[in-house]
Amino acid sequence: MSAHAEDARYEPVFVGERRKRLDVILERYPTKQAALLPALWMVQEARGWVSEDAMAEVGAALGITQAYVKGVVTFYTMYHQHPVGKYFIQVCTTTPCLCSGADKVVDAFLDHTGCKELGLTSPDGKYTVIEVECLGACGFATPVQVNADTIENVTAEKVPEILAGLK
Amino acid sequence: MGYPHKPHPRETPVISKHFGDPEARSLAGWKARGGYRALEQALAMPPAAVIDVVKNSGLRGRGGAGFPTGLKWSFMKQDDGKPHYLCCNADESEPGTFKDREIMRWTPHALVEGCAIGAYAIGAQRTYIYIRGEFTEPIRAMEAAVAEAYAAGLIGGNAMGTGKQVDIHVHKGAGAYICGEETALMNSIEGRRGNPRVKPPFPAVSGLFAQPTTINNVETLTAVPHILNNGAEWYKAMSLSNPKSTGTKLFSACGNIAKPGNYEVVMGFPFRDFLYDLCGGPLPGRKFKAVIPGGSSVPIQTMAEAEATLMDYEGFVAQGSMLGSGGAIVLDDAQSMPRMIARLTRFYAHESCAQCTQCREGTAWTTKILDRIVAGHGTFEDLDTLLSIADNMTGKTICVLSDSCATPVVSGIQKFRDEFEALIAGRRSSTVAMGGHAVARAGASA
Ligand SMILES: Cc1cc2nc3c(=O)[nH]c(=O)nc-3n(C[C@H](O)[C@H](O)[C@H](O)COP(=O)(O)O)c2cc1C
Ligand code: SF4
Numbered sequence: 001m002s003a004h005a006e007d008a009r010y011e012p013v014f015v016g017e018r019r020k021r022l023d024v025i026l027e028r029y030p031t032k033q034a035a036l037l038p039a040l041w042m043v044q045e046a047r048g049w050v051s052e053d054a055m056a057e058v059g060a061a062l063g064i065t066q067a068y069v070k071g072v073v074t075f076y077t078m079y080h081q082h083p084v085g086k087y088f089i090q091v092c093t094t095t096p097c098l099c100s101g102a103d104k105v106v107d108a109f110l111d112h113t114g115c116k117e118l119g120l121t122s123p124d125g126k127y128t129v130i131e132v133e134c135l136g137a138c139g140f141a142t143p144v145q146v147n148a149d150t151i152e153n154v155t156a157e158k159v160p161e162i163l164a165g166l167k
Numbered sequence: 168m169g170y171p172h173k174p175h176p177r178e179t180p181v182i183s184k185h186f187g188d189p190e191a192r193s194l195a196g197w198k199a200r201g202g203y204r205a206l207e208q209a210l211a212m213p214p215a216a217v218i219d220v221v222k223n224s225g226l227r228g229r230g231g232a233g234f235p236t237g238l239k240w241s242f243m244k245q246d247d248g249k250p251h252y253l254c255c256n257a258d259e260s261e262p263g264t265f266k267d268r269e270i271m272r273w274t275p276h277a278l279v280e281g282c283a284i285g286a287y288a289i290g291a292q293r294t295y296i297y298i299r300g301e302f303t304e305p306i307r308a309m310e311a312a313v314a315e316a317y318a319a320g321l322i323g324g325n326a327m328g329t330g331k332q333v334d335i336h337v338h339k340g341a342g343a344y345i346c347g348e349e350t351a352l353m354n355s356i357e358g359r360r361g362n363p364r365v366k367p368p369f370p371a372v373s374g375l376f377a378q379p380t381t382i383n384n385v386e387t388l389t390a391v392p393h394i395l396n397n398g399a400e401w402y403k404a405m406s407l408s409n410p411k412s413t414g415t416k417l418f419s420a421c422g423n424i425a426k427p428g429n430y431e432v433v434m435g436f437p438f439r440d441f442l443y444d445l446c447g448g449p450l451p452g453r454k455f456k457a458v459i460p461g462g463s464s465v466p467i468q469t470m471a472e473a474e475a476t477l478m479d480y481e482g483f484v485a486q487g488s489m490l491g492s493g494g495a496i497v498l499d500d501a502q503s504m505p506r507m508i509a510r511l512t513r514f515y516a517h518e519s520c521a522q523c524t525q526c527r528e529g530t531a532w533t534t535k536i537l538d539r540i541v542a543g544h545g546t547f548e549d550l551d552t553l554l555s556i557a558d559n560m561t562g563k564t565i566c567v568l569s570d571s572c573a574t575p576v577v578s579g580i581q582k583f584r585d586e587f588e589a590l591i592a593g594r595r596s597s598t599v600a601m602g603g604h605a606v607a608r609a610g611a612s613a
């Protein structure tokens with residue numbers, strides 16, 4: 001775990017209860033590597049994002065290299081490789097939602113959060129807004145995912161109220 | 168339409184019968200509604216007999232390809248001494264499709280039971296239910312149902328006291344449409360990048376962890392307990408058009424339509440009645456223009472084609488498209504077809520795993536040209552270029568994502584050429600006319 005030496009402040013994720021949970025997950029698969037996605041999820045739940053140090057720790061726990069872990073992390077869109085705002089807001093703009101006005105919902109979120117651009121975090125650190133591909137809820141256009149919750153039937157008009165509810 | 172909602176009188180709710188009923192979510196509630204009788208029955212039968220019932224029912228895969236389920240199960244060699252696996256495909260990321268989500272939210276035990284029966288039939292000791300990471304509520308519901316089933320001894324090392332091992336685990340994806348492709352899904356479970364594999368070998372020979380594996384869609388597996396409870400003949404009799412398409416199917420409808428949602432009808436139901444009667448027709452003051460009937464990967468239909476369609480595997484093909492996953496995207500006369508198609512190819516460009524040159528380059532190049540046309544800077548040669556790229560993207564890659572990107576382009580230019588030509592001739596720019604700039608901005612952030 002060379003990266004740990006570089007940052008002495010890094011606190012391991014897989015200790016205590018979380019280590020036990022990882023052991024339970026490992027039982028479910030015939031290889032240790034198969035626990036990689038679940039382990040990365042545990043990191044993101046604990047820390048909010050997946051740092052290089054965390055990749056090294058996960059690699060050491062599962063007997064794979066940090067480079068391999070990074071190769072997997074970068075394939076999947078849901079693992080954050082940088083810290084994001086307290087509220088991570090994903091607006092679906094794929095065709096079924098676009099034809100229902102999803103572009104106006106994106107605009108409303110950008111305007112009301114103070115996020116200058118898609119993917120940037122607002123100056124107060126509270127919000128990050130991105131466009132996302134089909135959320136599998138196309139009949140409830142426009143679905144918006146705020147952290148782990150999906151809000152259905154969002155229109156531009158409802159955006160201020162939704163943001164006010166995020167306290 | 169959200170739940171609870173009353174089924175339309177012309178629906179035939181089998182799978183969706185308990186949608187909207189919170190009590191059906193718990194084990195006790197599910198048992199009170201007849202749950203786990205089918206599993207008990209299956210565990211008392213030889214596995215080959217279970218497969219025969221499913222074969223005789225005519226059930227075909229609901230994930231997109233429509234492969235006969237019983238036949239697929241029979242490819243698994245019984246008693247070969249190897250570990251077998253069942254994968255349940257709950258990745259549901261095909262634009263226009265949102266049916267598996269509702270099955271898992273409302274009747275999670277129906278899927279647990281379907282998985283357990285399927286696993287027993289193919290001799291799989293372990294099943295993984297691969298659910299896309301964004302589906303947080305379905306994941307919670309499925310994890311709770313699996314835990315309840317373990318605690319009650321319905322699954323586990325000694326399922327229902329029969330000595331059979333039926334382990335089921337939920338595996339959470341992390342954002343990647345391509346992981347719905349069966350071999351990419353297996354790579355993803357193995358802790359790899361979600362790249363599709365070259366076939367053969369097929370999964371029944373060498374699948375998950377290089378062992379014999381079967382993969383089935385959520386809706387496919389959820390139909391199985393009903394077939395065991397009511398018999399193959401009952402299922403086979405539910406067919407309004409072609410005897411090769413049997414049973415009920417959950418169809419999703421979205422886009423510019425009065426009552427979007429999921430509707431369960433018997434195979435062969437008239438698409439016209441589905442669109443105008445069940446889904447309430449167009450929005451006030453508008454007219455339907457086009458339908459992409461089976462999720463975004465199937466050819467676009469004109470309204471004349473859609474209105475002549477009988478909703479089964481053969482019926483959609485006869486009218487220039489495919490049933491696919493059964494998710495209808497409806498577009499009305501206020502939409503610009505080039506703009507809507509450009510956004511779809513952007514989806515495929517974003518989701519390509521980039522292993523194959525034709526797909527990696529083709530999806531990006533197609534999107535670039537379409538964006539140019541939409542912005543009013545296209546040329547007439549661009550249309551020929553698009554068709555030529557589409558040809559190079561079709562039938563030449565490891566998986567069919569590449570073909571899926573070419574499909575709306577080819578069918579769109581074939582059937583709505585006048586809209587492309589009007590934009591090129593400078594008569595109208597979609598972005599300006601429609602007041603939208605999400606497509607252009609998505610380009611900046613990609
Ligand atoms: C790019 C791509 C994405 C797919 N996505 C899904 C999906 O999200 N859900 C699904 O069930 N099948 C999906 N499929 C189809 C699966 O590969 C496979 O055919 C299906 O899960 C088999 O189950 P069935 O026989 O029960 O339909 C996809 C296929 C491709 C090529
Ligand atoms: S066709 Fe596209 S998505 Fe499929 S394997 Fe090739 S590059 Fe990947």
Ligand code: FES
Pocket residue numbers: 092093094095096097133134135136137138139141143262263264
């Ligand atoms: S297109 Fe937006 S949820 Fe499917």
